[in-house]
Amino acid sequence: MTESTTPTGDNALLREAVPVRTIGRLERFLGPENYRIITGLLKTPASILGFILIALFIFIALAAPYIIPPVRPDADAYMIPRDGYSSEPRPMMATWNRNAPPLPFWWKPITRTDHWVHILGTSQGQYDIFYGIIWGTRTAFKTGLIVVIATFLIGVVIGSVSAYYGGTVDNIIMRFVDVFLTLPFIMAALILAAILTPIIGQSLWPAVIALIAFGWMEYSRIIRGDILSIKERDYIMAARVIGAKDGRILFRHILPNAIFPTLVLASLAIGDVVLSFAALSFLGIGTQVGYADWGQVLSFARNWISSLTTYWYIIVWPGLTLVMFVMGWNLVGDALRDVLDPRLRGKS
Amino acid sequence: MSTYIIRRLLLVPLLLFGVTVLIFVMLQFLSPVERSALYVRDIPKNANAINGIIKHYGLDQPIYVQYWRWLVGQTDPSSGKRTGGILFGDFGYSRTASESVVQLIKDRFPNTLDLTLWAIAPVLLVGIWLGVQAAVHQNGWIDQAARIFSIVGTSFPTFVFGLLVLMLFYVKLPWFPPGRVSDWASILILSKSFHHYTSLLSIDSLLNGRFDVFLDVMRHMILPILTLSYISWAVFVRVTRSSMLETLRMEYVTTARAKGLHERDVINKHARPNAMIPVITLAGFQIIGLLGGVVITETVFNFPGIGAAAASAAEQLDVVTVLGFALFDGLILIVSNLVVDVLYAFIDPRVRLS
Numbered sequence: 001m002t003e004s005t006t007p008t009g010d011n012a013l014l015r016e017a018v019p020v021r022t023i024g025r026l027e028r029f030l031g032p033e034n035y036r037i038i039t040g041l042l043k044t045p046a047s048i049l050g051f052i053l054i055a056l057f058i059f060i061a062l063a064a065p066y067i068i069p070p071v072r073p074d075a076d077a078y079m080i081p082r083d084g085y086s087s088e089p090r091p092m093m094a095t096w097n098r099n100a101p102p103l104p105f106w107w108k109p110i111t112r113t114d115h116w117v118h119i120l121g122t123s124q125g126q127y128d129i130f131y132g133i134i135w136g137t138r139t140a141f142k143t144g145l146i147v148v149i150a151t152f153l154i155g156v157v158i159g160s161v162s163a164y165y166g167g168t169v170d171n172i173i174m175r176f177v178d179v180f181l182t183l184p185f186i187m188a189a190l191i192l193a194a195i196l197t198p199i200i201g202q203s204l205w206p207a208v209i210a211l212i213a214f215g216w217m218e219y220s221r222i223i224r225g226d227i228l229s230i231k232e233r234d235y236i237m238a239a240r241v242i243g244a245k246d247g248r249i250l251f252r253h254i255l256p257n258a259i260f261p262t263l264v265l266a267s268l269a270i271g272d273v274v275l276s277f278a279a280l281s282f283l284g285i286g287t288q289v290g291y292a293d294w295g296q297v298l299s300f301a302r303n304w305i306s307s308l309t310t311y312w313y314i315i316v317w318p319g320l321t322l323v324m325f326v327m328g329w330n331l332v333g334d335a336l337r338d339v340l341d342p343r344l345r346g347k348s
Numbered sequence: 349m350s351t352y353i354i355r356r357l358l359l360v361p362l363l364l365f366g367v368t369v370l371i372f373v374m375l376q377f378l379s380p381v382e383r384s385a386l387y388v389r390d391i392p393k394n395a396n397a398i399n400g401i402i403k404h405y406g407l408d409q410p411i412y413v414q415y416w417r418w419l420v421g422q423t424d425p426s427s428g429k430r431t432g433g434i435l436f437g438d439f440g441y442s443r444t445a446s447e448s449v450v451q452l453i454k455d456r457f458p459n460t461l462d463l464t465l466w467a468i469a470p471v472l473l474v475g476i477w478l479g480v481q482a483a484v485h486q487n488g489w490i491d492q493a494a495r496i497f498s499i500v501g502t503s504f505p506t507f508v509f510g511l512l513v514l515m516l517f518y519v520k521l522p523w524f525p526p527g528r529v530s531d532w533a534s535i536l537i538l539s540k541s542f543h544h545y546t547s548l549l550s551i552d553s554l555l556n557g558r559f560d561v562f563l564d565v566m567r568h569m570i571l572p573i574l575t576l577s578y579i580s581w582a583v584f585v586r587v588t589r590s591s592m593l594e595t596l597r598m599e600y601v602t603t604a605r606a607k608g609l610h611e612r613d614v615i616n617k618h619a620r621p622n623a624m625i626p627v628i629t630l631a632g633f634q635i636i637g638l639l640g641g642v643v644i645t646e647t648v649f650n651f652p653g654i655g656a657a658a659a660s661a662a663e664q665l666d667v668v669t670v671l672g673f674a675l676f677d678g679l680i681l682i683v684s685n686l687v688v689d690v691l692y693a694f695i696d697p698r699v700r701l702s
Contacts, residue, residue, distance in 0.1 A: 175359075182681050182682060186644070187674055195378065197665060271503075279507060279644055283663060298511070305511070306518075
């Protein structure tokens with residue numbers, strides 16, 4: 001045995017004995033648990049279909065000015081152009097007489113005419129349905145993102161304070177959450193929006209604020225549960241022993257480890273938020289008449305119920321759009337629930 | 349057990365206090381003039397008279413004084429007559445419905461109750477059975493159908509669904525009209541010979557022996573019932589399924605099978621009762637969901653319940669009325685949550701022992 005046994009750093013022997021999995025850069029960055037969530041979301045065909053639907057809507061929202069440009073560059077692009085004032089809806093492919101937006105670039109190559117029409121017809125008051133759907137996608141993302149970000153922040157702050165301090169503070173905050181959960185969500189949002197409308201004026205904001213005010217509770221409950229389990233771990237005790245302040249322990253040590261599931265859950269709640277917003281608009285609370293928002297476009301149909309077989313396009317197209325949008329988020333959300341379910345952990 | 353129930357009962361006044369404060373805080377967004385609808389019927393146009401009312405009812409007083417007055421009302425010292433006071437069941441006057449809010453609730457709530465009972469009862473009976481079947485035959489056709497149905501169902505906004513079924517089954521096929529009853533039936537219902545035992549039309553018509561009225565009532569209710577409950581169907585089937593699947597994996601189920609019990613007994617006697625625990629929690633949540641759901645469903649179908657009344661009041665920015673409905677909903681939910689929690693403790697010993 002004269003052979004030199006200088007360590008080379010190459011654990012070839014070890015690698016043969018124990019199966020070693022190479023860890024990619026993304027997994028290193030996210031951590032094993034969060035990485036499992038992300039890959040789990042990309043596994044089933046249903047969630048991939050969901051991502052495709054979401055991507056399609058993001059594309060529509062970004063490309064709205066190219067799909068159908070606003071009538072005048074200086075006008076508010078979110079107001080649906082009206083082709084006259086008669087109340088009766090006009091069918092699909094009806095000629096666009098007045099107040100038409102400029103022809104989009106794709107129209108001529110596809111149809112080979114300069115003849116501009118209402119692709120999906122007009123609704124009550126001659127509002128163009130196609131315009132409402134395309135620009136309504138922007139409204140949907142705008143309201144969805146604002147509400148989700150705000151409810152997420154409020155929920156995380158309240159939930160983490162509650163969990164971190166525990167005891168009486170926790171008890172009081174959780175009873176506070178209970179009170180907010182006692183009113184049916186849509187009812188509570190309806191009231192607050194009705195109160196705020198005369199104060200703020202008809203715009204997106206009354207409904208958005210109402211959805212925020214009654215939408216944060218779920219996140220505070222979830223983050224509370226996650227923090228409660230993390231705060232018992234040894235490294236938190238270690239941080240406390242070396243004299244770290246409450247704020248530092250909470251924000252540097254606990255939150256980054258606890259926040260990810262809530263974050264993913266919140267980002268997938270956009271579908272639900274858009275649904276609630278559309279419901280409020282449909283009930284006539286929220287934006288001014290003619291604003292490009294799906295609930296508003298659908299609410300025009302309320303006066304035409306007895307002749308819906310003739311005017312089916314005033315509910316079918318905006319309805320289908322809303323369903324596709326919400327379904328995209330639900331498909332991904334469904335996969336997420338499977339991934340996050342602790343009972344199914346370690347089985348994938 | 350009794351400590352658990354007492355602890356749970358102590359929570360009720362706290363929740364009541366919280367809900368009234370929450371609603372009162374929302375009221376504070378209104379101007380004192382608008383808030384005077386809590387006490388007076390017609391708000392005068394004259395500025396002096398308005399100021400008089402604001403002074404009289406203390407609408408310019410500190411907020412805790414106003415809160416107390418809102419709770420117990422204002423008693424006129426000379427006549428001893430009380431106005432306002434939600435504790436005494438005076439929720440103010442509805443400007444849009446031209447009657448007191450409490451009267452409005454009394455008129456409308458039986459209709460809503462009629463609708464929600466018919467919406468939830470079949471789900472509890474058939475939905476749970478379907479969920480159990482989906483679990484027992486995992487990945488069978490019931491299971492797959494339930495999965496697809498639940499994703500599509502939860503993605504369908506109630507109002508889109510409602511409008512679509514109206515289009516198909518009222519306009520295209522004139523089977524199920526919107527509204528409450530047909531004209532001939534409403535004349536009969538208002539006549540003296542028709543007794544209102546329960547105020548629930550579907551049940552009253554049967555008690556009166558008028559099967560034709562019952563059929564007419566159901567003809568008007570079937571689409572709202574469907575619209576209100578399709579999401580509940582989806583949710584109940586899924587939750588029952590996953591809970592049942594989990595229970596079937598337990599060792600005591602294997603034991604039951606190993607000792608040679610019939611599969612039917614294993615499922616019905618051993619597995620199913622334990623799998624029902626999360627389903628009961630869900631049933632509690634469904635009550636909240638239904639009370640919210642009636643707002644849209646009743647609006648779409650022009651059904652005269654509290655949901656449609658709340659929506660139309662909100663649309664006309666009649667806040668005092670909507671807040672009255674919210675208070676009423678809050679009361680119902682506090683009571684029903686209490687019932688669910690107590691039921692839960694009876695069924696699951698882990699709850700009452702923790």
